[in-house]
Amino acid sequence: MNIDEKTIQPTKPIPEPTLRRLPVYYQYLKKMHDEKQTEYISCTKIGNDLNMLPIQVRKDLAITDAVGRPKLGYSVAELVGTIEEFLGWNNTTDAYLVGTGNLGAALLGYQGFREYGLNIIAAFDADESKVGTEICGKTIFHVKKLSDMIRRMGIKIGILTVPAYAAQELADNMVQAGIQAIWNFSPIKVIAPAGIIVQHENLASSLVVLSKKLALIIKAKV
Amino acid sequence: MNIDEKTIQPTKPIPEPTLRRLPVYYQYLKKMHDEKQTEYISCTKIGNDLNMLPIQVRKDLAITDAVGRPKLGYSVAELVGTIEEFLGWNNTTDAYLVGTGNLGAALLGYQGFREYGLNIIAAFDADESKVGTEICGKTIFHVKKLSDMIRRMGIKIGILTVPAYAAQELADNMVQAGIQAIWNFSPIKVIAPAGIIVQHENLASSLVVLSKKLALIIKAKV
DNA sequence: TAGATTGTTAATCGATTAACAATC
DNA sequence: TAGATTGTTAATCGATTAACAATC
Numbered sequence: 001m002n003i004d005e006k007t008i009q010p011t012k013p014i015p016e017p018t019l020r021r022l023p024v025y026y027q028y029l030k031k032m033h034d035e036k037q038t039e040y041i042s043c044t045k046i047g048n049d050l051n052m053l054p055i056q057v058r059k060d061l062a063i064t065d066a067v068g069r070p071k072l073g074y075s076v077a078e079l080v081g082t083i084e085e086f087l088g089w090n091n092t093t094d095a096y097l098v099g100t101g102n103l104g105a106a107l108l109g110y111q112g113f114r115e116y117g118l119n120i121i122a123a124f125d126a127d128e129s130k131v132g133t134e135i136c137g138k139t140i141f142h143v144k145k146l147s148d149m150i151r152r153m154g155i156k157i158g159i160l161t162v163p164a165y166a167a168q169e170l171a172d173n174m175v176q177a178g179i180q181a182i183w184n185f186s187p188i189k190v191i192a193p194a195g196i197i198v199q200h201e202n203l204a205s206s207l208v209v210l211s212k213k214l215a216l217i218i219k220a221k222v
Numbered sequence: 223m224n225i226d227e228k229t230i231q232p233t234k235p236i237p238e239p240t241l242r243r244l245p246v247y248y249q250y251l252k253k254m255h256d257e258k259q260t261e262y263i264s265c266t267k268i269g270n271d272l273n274m275l276p277i278q279v280r281k282d283l284a285i286t287d288a289v290g291r292p293k294l295g296y297s298v299a300e301l302v303g304t305i306e307e308f309l310g311w312n313n314t315t316d317a318y319l320v321g322t323g324n325l326g327a328a329l330l331g332y333q334g335f336r337e338y339g340l341n342i343i344a345a346f347d348a349d350e351s352k353v354g355t356e357i358c359g360k361t362i363f364h365v366k367k368l369s370d371m372i373r374r375m376g377i378k379i380g381i382l383t384v385p386a387y388a389a390q391e392l393a394d395n396m397v398q399a400g401i402q403a404i405w406n407f408s409p410i411k412v413i414a415p416a417g418i419i420v421q422h423e424n425l426a427s428s429l430v431v432l433s434k435k436l437a438l439i440i441k442a443k444v
Numbered sequence: 445t446a447g448a449t450t451g452t453t454a455a456t457c458g459a460t461t462a463a464c465a466a467t468c
Numbered sequence: 469t470a471g472a473t474t475g476t477t478a479a480t481c482g483a484t485t486a487a488c489a490a491t492c
Contacts (some may be wrong), residue, residue: 010427016482019434023426027386028385031410034400042449051413057484058450070450070491086429088437109324112409116426117433132243156436183429183435187334187369189246191273199432203423204245204338207405208309210421211339212241214378214403215310217419237459265471277461280474292467292474 018060023116026083033076042073050095061081063143069132092119095183096155099162100125100140103185107161109136120159122149126166143170150177170191171198240282240319247282248305254300260335264295314341317405318377320392321384322347322362325407329383331358343382344371348388365392372399379403386410393420 028050032041043061047054051213054083061074068074081164083088097104097120107113123135124143141149150158158174160167160182167186174182181197183189193200225363250272254263265283269276283296286308290296306312319326319342329335330345345357346365353364363371372380380396382389382404389408396404403419406412 004491014434016431017483019431020424020427023424024422025411028428042344044449045389047412050411054449056483058365059484062451069230072492073449088433102324102331106324112426113429116429118429120264156440157432165240180439181432183432188249191270191271195465196284197432197435197439199435201425201428202242202245203332204249204334205242206423207335207338207340208245209238209241210379210403210405210419211310211315212236213419213421213460214315217292217417218378219402239459266473275461276473278459281460284475292475293472294468295473 003141007134009110015062018063021056022061022083022087023050026080026087027075029080029083033080039076040069040073040078041079043068045073045160075151085116089115089117092117093157094119094121094153094155096122096124096146096150096158097138097159097161098143098146098174099160099166099186100122100130100135101161101163104159105135106160107159107185108138118157121153121155145175147177148173150179150180155179159183160190161185161187176194235427240285243278243282244286244305244309247279248309251298251302251305253310255302261298262291262295263298263301265290267295301315309339311337311339314339315379316341316343316375316377317348317379317381318342318344318368318372319360319381319383320346320365320368320396321388321408322349322352322357323383323385326381326383327357328362329381330406340379343375343377368392369395369399372396372401379383379400379405380413381405381407383407 005097009170025046027044043054043057046057059077064078065072066082087149089214092114095118097108100108100123108120113120120138121137125131125140126143126145128142130140132156133140151168155181156177158181160170164187165222167184167188168190169192171182171192173186175192175196181199182190183193183199185201187204189200190198245267250268251263254260265279266277268279283301286298286304288301288304297356314336319330322330322345326345326432330342335342342360345360345362346368347353347362348365350364352362355362371377378401380401380403381391384392386409389410389412393404393406393412393414396416397418401418402422403411403422404414405423407423409426411422412420
C-alpha cells in the first residue's frame with residue numbers, strides 16, 4: 001500500500017474493549033514514568049502488574065501505533081506520549097453538565113477530566129436557589145437557558161446527571177440545540193436520533209455484574 | 223435430561239453483556255407496569271422503544287427463563303418479577319463504603335441501590351473531622367476501624383471511593399479482612415488475589431469511548 | 445550467541461444476528 | 469385461518485488467545 005492509498009483509507013474502527021483498556025495502561029505507565037522506575041517496559045511486565053495477558057497488552061498497544069523494540073520493550077516516555085496523542089488528550093473539548101445533585105457535583109469536582117480532554121465549562125439546574133452559585137468554580141445557570149447556550153457556544157457534549165423523570169426531555173432539548181454526544185448518568189436509557197452518541201453510565205448494570213459474580217463464588221464455596 | 227441431571231449441572235455462565243442489559247429492560251418494564259400501559263409486550267416493541275434488535279431482547283429474556291406466548295408476547299407483570307428474581311433483587315447484601323468525598327457522598331445518597339439489592343450500612347473516612355457525622359443516615363467511621371468491622375460484621379462487598387494514592391492499600395486491607403468483592407471507583411486499577419472480585423468503574427475509559435465516537439462523527443461530517 | 449520480546453498471522457472462543465419451525 | 473411472535477438451531481462476526489518468525 002502506498003502513502004496515497006493509506007491517506008484515503010477510512011479510519012478503521014477501534015475495538016471498544018481496547019479503548020477502555022488504554023486509559024488503564026496510561027494511568028499505570030504515567031505513574032511508572034513519573035517515578036522514573038525504568039526507561040523500557042515489556043508487555044510481560046505490564047501484564048503481570050495489571051493482571052492481564054501480555055498478548056492482549058501488545059495487541060492493544062499496537063492499535064495506537066506504538067513501536068517497541070524486541071528484547072527491550074517499549075520506551076515508557078514514548079508510550080505515554082503515544083497514548084495521549086492517540087486518545088486525543090492533547091486538546092480539550094468543552095461540555096455542559098445538567099443536574100447539580102450529589103453526582104453532578106461530584107463530576108464537577110473531578111479534576112481528572114481536564115487531563116482527559118474534557119472541560120466542563122458550566123452547569124445547569126432547575127432549582128432557582130442554585131442558579132447563580134458556583135460549584136468548583138463552575139457557574140450554575142437555569143436549565144431554561146440550556147438550549148440557547150448550547151447553540152451560542154456550539155457545545156457538542158452534554159452530561160446528564162438528573163433524575164429519571166427529567167432525563168429524556170432534557171436529552172431531547174440538547175439534541176435539538178445541536179448536542180452531538182450525551183453522557184448519561186441518569187437511571188433511564190435515553191433515546192436519541194441516529195447519529196447522536198448516547199453513552200449510558202449505568203450503575204445498576206455494574207452492580208448486577210458484581211453481585212452475580214459474587215453469588216457464583218459464594219455458591220461455589222458452600 | 224432428567225431432573226437429577228439438571229440439579230447437579232454447574233450454573234452456566236451468564237454473558238456479561240446480557241447481565242448489563244437486564245437492568246435496562248427492567249427499568250423500562252417497571253415503568254410500563256406502573257403505568258399499566260399494556261398487559262403483554264413483545265420483543266419487537268421493547269426493541270423499538272429501546273433502540274435494540276428484537277432478537278437480542280428475546281435472547282436476553284430467555285436467559286432469565288422468562289416464558290412468553292407466541293403472538294401475544296410476555297406478561298409485563300410476570301417479566302418484571304422474573305427479572306427481579308433472576309437478578310437477586312429480592313434479598314439485599316450489606317456493604318461498606320470507603321471515602322466520603324463528593325463521589326462517595328453521591329453513592330451514599332443514591333436511594334436506588336436498595337432496590338438493586340445493595341445496602342450500604344456504613345461509611346469510612348480518614349478525615350477525623352468527618353468521623354461520627356452522618357451522610358444520608360449513614361454513620362462515618364474512622365478508616366482504621368475498617369478491617370475490624372468488616373470481620374465482625376462479615377461484610378462481603380466494599381465500595382472504594384478514595385483518591386488513587388489510597389486505593390491499593392485500602393483494597394489490601396479489605397481483602398485481608400475478608401471482603402470478597404470490591405467495587406472500585408478510584409482512578410487506578412486495584413489488584414487483588416485470584417478469587418476476589420474487583421470491578422473497576424472507570425470514568426476515563428467511558429469518556430474515551432464517548433470522545434472517540436464523537437471524533438469519528440465530526441470527522442465524517444468535514 | 446542465546447533468549448526475551450516484538451510484530452503478525454492463524455486458531456479459538458463467545459456474542460450477536462439470522463433463519464425458521466412451532467404456536468396461539 | 470392468517471400472521472405476529474416465541475423458542476431454538478445455525479451462521480456470522482469480532483475479540484481474545486495462541487503460535488511463530490523476526491530481531492535486538
